[in-house]
Amino acid sequence: MSDLVLALDYGGTKLSAAIASEGAGPTVSGDGWLALERVQKPAGADGAFDRATMLQLANKLLAGRTPKAVGVSFGGPVDFPNGEVRLSHHVPGWEGQPLAAQLQEALGAPTTVDNDANAGALGEHAYGAGRGQESLLYITVSTGVGGGWILGGRVWRGADGMAGEFGHVKVDPFGPECVCGGRGCVEALASGPAMARAAAVRLAADPSAGTVLRQVAGQDEVTAVHLGAAAVAGDTVAAEALATGARAIGIAIGSAANLVNPGRFVVGGGVVKAGEAFWATLIDAASEHAMPEVNVEVVRARLGDDAPLWGAVKLAEGTVVRRSVA
């Protein structure tokens, strides 16, 4: 057996696989893998495609070697104790797949599977912006809004494995409807598509508003990237849409701070690249809505898109520890 750890990340649009030496972490530049393979998925790729392609990536990296353990980040709800995928919200053909058992059989090594938010929390906690914290909430804001807890130095998964759904903290009972069936959730106000939609509604309602944003978006549907560019150039429709999203995240961080009082909030996802104004609004709202006695430290994530993959390394190493204890 080698001292290799294999880390896999099944995302909505990408598949990533990497190998690292047991105990190694990322370098300052964010790299540190022995080798890494990434595939951009074609439109219409399903669960079967994901599973077959990931195995090819893994076998290419391993080149005949057997890893000591395998850690997996999956982009959707997971039954952690059993290593089964519940479903993917983006990719059909994942319902009830026993992914840990399949990989264990194919690769000959103990395998641990968790969702990408928990894996991201683990990665940032071990190697990134959460190092040394006994507790943190990792928040990721992009097309959706997710989160993962570290409490007492370990992932907190909750009674149904559903803990960390920061995107579905309620911010405004009269706010927009959310995909979860609720109303006024963080995700319905602060995800990239939600902010873009709010700006588009304003543009449609007022033909004289948002001149710069209209230029930036051109014939295309407004996106969060358009908002960022237009806001920097002084567009008030774009700036207001971003501020509404930033405030929603900040209010929910204030609530979470009062409720759970973690040592740090680590915010990642596309939003890390939003401008300074977005960040300042978010932090002001968080401080304003946390109680004076509650310390609220909000920092940007450091590992970028690789946070779940580094978390998968920690999942794999955790397997090794559990085995040696048992």
Next chain:
Amino acid sequence: MSDLVLALDYGGTKLSAAIASEGAGPTVSGDGWLALERVQKPAGADGAFDRATMLQLANKLLAGRTPKAVGVSFGGPVDFPNGEVRLSHHVPGWEGQPLAAQLQEALGAPTTVDNDANAGALGEHAYGAGRGQESLLYITVSTGVGGGWILGGRVWRGADGMAGEFGHVKVDPFGPECVCGGRGCVEALASGPAMARAAAVRLAADPSAGTVLRQVAGQDEVTAVHLGAAAVAGDTVAAEALATGARAIGIAIGSAANLVNPGRFVVGGGVVKAGEAFWATLIDAASEHAMPEVNVEVVRARLGDDAPLWGAVKLAEGTVVRRSVA
């Protein structure tokens, strides 16, 4: 040394002291103490009064015996690791008091001090409506709204010892101002005084509204007890004020369920005596605002006002265990 455990509860209006045999719990009727002493505090009682009176109660109960350990529930923020009171929001003269050290010296036994919400959570977890749960949020709703976590079978206190402030989860960003400096907190919408104030505002605004509530309250300022009585008798102003409070608690439970996913919510305080309509509204709102995948079980607390005192027994027993391990 005896096998006696001494439990003390320093409340805003009452002081309670009790002794139990180590390992004993409450009987079905809610009793189970070897002996119990309670004092209703006179107006103007300060920290010095509390400390002197509680020592008298303790010495009376102990009658010369030395307890094995002392557990303390305190009605205000506490520095748990150091056993110091930070302050009382209701009683002057408690700032920075080293209560654990004082009691340890006076009573000759190891002493553990925690706030009343954490103590209540411990009590309900060990002996009440939270038995057998690996995780729960204990919520207490009366003149204020507080909460305490059990996560992984132990109290979760957070990075600054401030975890569990359920009363300061945000429900409505445009809601009423809160004592914490925030806006639209659960406590600002659902505490007894908040609901009474909302009803009083309606009565003042509309002289034809709330006939029954006016009769029930008479010349007195409207209270939550008046609301309960008037609502049962069909008063719509009272019913709406209660429903607004119940919905606020339910929305915040939904957020907390999505964020932390505890196995159970245990709701105590004066609200346990609110009518069935209040309870039904609360539970409907909680289910509506939790994600479909998240189980939300909301139950009434069982130990009533004695939950913190039984939690103090667990705090004392925890001290004994920690000492024998160290």
